[in-house]
Amino acid sequence: xxxxxxxxxxxxxxxxxxxxxxxxxxxxxxxxxxxxxxxxxxxxxxxxxxxxxxxxxxxxxxxxxxxxxxxxxxxxxxxxxxxxxxxxxxxxxxxxxxxxxxxxxxxxxxxxxxx
Numbered sequence: 001x002x003x004x005x006x007x008x009x010x011x012x013x014x015x016x017x018x019x020x021x022x023x024x025x026x027x028x029x030x031x032x033x034x035x036x037x038x039x040x041x042x043x044x045x046x047x048x049x050x051x052x053x054x055x056x057x058x059x060x061x062x063x064x065x066x067x068x069x070x071x072x073x074x075x076x077x078x079x080x081x082x083x084x085x086x087x088x089x090x091x092x093x094x095x096x097x098x099x100x101x102x103x104x105x106x107x108x109x110x111x112x113x114x115x
Contacts, residue, residue, distance in 0.1 A: 041107075041108060041111055044104065045104060045108070048100060048101070048104050051097075051100070052097055052100075052101065055093065055097055056097065058093065059090050059093045059094045059097065060090075062086050062087075062089055062090030062093065063086075063087065063090040063091075063094075065086050065090075066083045066084075066086035066087035066090060067083075069082055069083030069086060070083045
């Protein structure tokens with residue numbers, strides 16, 4: 001019991017000893033903007049560009065997968081249904097990505113008109 005109290009006291013003393021110089025000799029900190037954008041509009045466009053770059057290959061893979069399923073299905077209704085589903089999901093993904101781009105362009109145009 002005494003050993004645990006001694007350890008707590010030592011750790012507390014070490015923390016105080018470590019923090020006092022930083023409190024006494026505190027300097028003003030300058031922060032650099034890591035995002036390299038100066039407006040919310042540019043930040044949203046940068047995020048959207050990253051999302052488009054990442055998600056476009058997934059849409060292409062779904063469409064190619066649907067094509068392969070159609071070809072290899074050979075009239076099997078279950079495989080054709082899977083191909084239809086993959087094609088539908090790929091097209092929905094593409095439409096969502098294009099919709100995001102269109103909405104961003106519309107919002108950017110409205111914001112520019114208000115300036």
